[in-house]
Amino acid sequence: MSEQDEARPPRGGITRKQLLRTAIVAAPVPMLLGAGPVLGRADAQDAPLQPTPMCDDGDETHEQIEGPYFKPNSPLRTAIASGIPGTRLTLSGFVFGIACQPIANALLDFWQADDSGAYDNSGFRLRGHQFTDARGAYTLSTIVPGLYPGRTRHIHVKVQAPNRPVLTTQLYFPGEPRNNTDTLYDPALLMTVRTVSGGREATFDVVLDVPGQPPTTPPTTPPSTPPSTPGGTTWADGRTYATGDRVTYAGVMYRCLQGHTAQPGWEPPNVPALWQAA
Incomplete structure (x- = not known):
């Protein structure tokens, strides 16, 4: 078997990632009793799929x-x-x-x-x-x-x-x-x-060793936020920022590195690819 055609070897049989991939690719994330996606075995042919909540x-x-x-x-x-x-x-x-x-x-x-x-x-x-x-x-x-x-x-x-x-x-x-x-x-x-x-x-x-989250749609309507300091504004969820914009967050000034629309979890200290302390 060549390196190109060799698949990733399973660790102890069917891995969780194989099960997750099958469910996500097949349909828009079905839920099992509200606990999580209904997952199926990636290599199953005629056997019934096993739910893994x-x-x-x-x-x-x-x-x-x-x-x-x-x-x-x-x-x-x-x-x-x-x-x-x-x-x-x-x-x-x-x-x-x-x-x-x-x-x-x-x-x-x-x-x-x-x-x-x-x-x-x-x-x-x-x-x-x-x-x-x-x-x-x-x-x-x-x-x-x-x-x-x-x-x-x-x-x-x-x-x-x-x-x-x-x-x-x-x-x-x-x-x-x-x-x-x-x-x-x-x-x-x-x-x-x-x-x-x-x-x-x-x-x-x-x-990741973190709780997952259902798919979300980022907000599109920027809230009205008054400037907090001359030449800058307070970071706000839903606001669209351009490269070079400056904001304050928790009393610290940051400069935008990549244009984007802000959303929860993208606060300046949390995403260094988007914000740099000014």
Whole structure:
């Protein structure tokens, strides 16, 4: 079996992420007695689907070190390899909480090496952040990272549910010879990877050790908030901010790094990709 066609090995049989993915992809998050999505076995053929209303099996995504090449304030974008040579890779998945609920508006910040194994430390090539949609889904368009001394192929990511701690981890490719010698490699962080026309496709579902939340729609009507200090306003849920806008929150002034519409959980101290202390 080639590395491209080798699927992520199950840990102790069917994993929670497989069950969650089946339910979310198949239908708009059905509920079982109000407790969570009705989940089905990903590999079931003729057997009836088993409902799994709770997620308490310890399948949370493992944490790993940040490494030396992380840079804050990456661009807001889902395609991070435009014009960069290499094997095209589309990575997709979902972000869930431990209550079987998808997490909408979760922040994912990706960074990786290029085809030759080098990181861009002066700019933002192969770096970018995005937010999950209302289903808790994300998609990243990139390239397969190259190798550099001492490491196997991997992609770095930080994941943060709104107003929750940041998970820092790394995602790995199955079938890589260096998986056996890389001391940081964790088989629990293997993506499912396959070869497709024009490149590869990979999937990985993140499970955060936080309560999930039903899909939500961000508010669209900005409230009226008077300025709190000259040249700035108090941060407000629902207000649209442009790059360079300044606000105060909890008595601290912040500068907007990316244009966006504010919503609960995106307060300046909680999302460093959007706000920087001024």
